[in-house]
Amino acid sequence: MKRILIASLIIVSLSLSSAFAAPRLTIDEDAFNFGYVPQNSKISHVFWLKSTGDDTLKILKVVPG
């Protein structure tokens, strides 16, 4: 009886943890200052995006600001 109770508790806790599993995006460096740049040119910077949640992160869209 005790074993069944423990097993069912484990199952419940596992299903609860998967129900609350959430993806999370972390950006360590989220701002960059280019300083002086000339007009009529293209410049670029690379940001690192990290998945730090406990479920797969999907990047759906990047909307220009």
Add this chain to the structure above:
Amino acid sequence: MLAVGDSTKLEIIFSTKKYKNRVSKRPRIQTNSGLPNKTVQIISHVVARPDSTYPVIIKPYKLNLSQFTEKVRDEINFNITNVSEKDLEIRLIAGLPEYFEVSLPKSIGAGKTAEGTLKLKKNHLKNSFDKSFTFELNDEKTSRFTVPVKRTVRTVAKPKSKTAAIKSKGK
């Protein structure tokens, strides 16, 4: 899709067009997290007269490594002139080492000019791109300068020699 613990790059390309002075952009990143969108921010100071910046002037202020013939163009030199009255130290703070290597002078004396070099990596010689690198000075404002790097590759295949054309006609 990013598995838990994985990372990916997000490259933000900013076209400075006819902007002037301080420009800030905040692209939004939409994810499946259910949380409010995260943003990244880029800040720049767009100058209409890049030949009269302070405390340094970069010549040329845009590095064009475009290639329209078979002759490989993989290196370009540029000058940095210190127009201030103090010696300045230079530090590269952002570049793209997978695309190019930037060599900068460590310091430039007041009123002096020093040379820098940008050399493309072999694996990107066939690619066209618009990238940039950023350096910082140790003046009071810790001024930063970003130098655009442009490469367009358009090589025309050599036409067959006349004799080769005649031979192939005769066959």
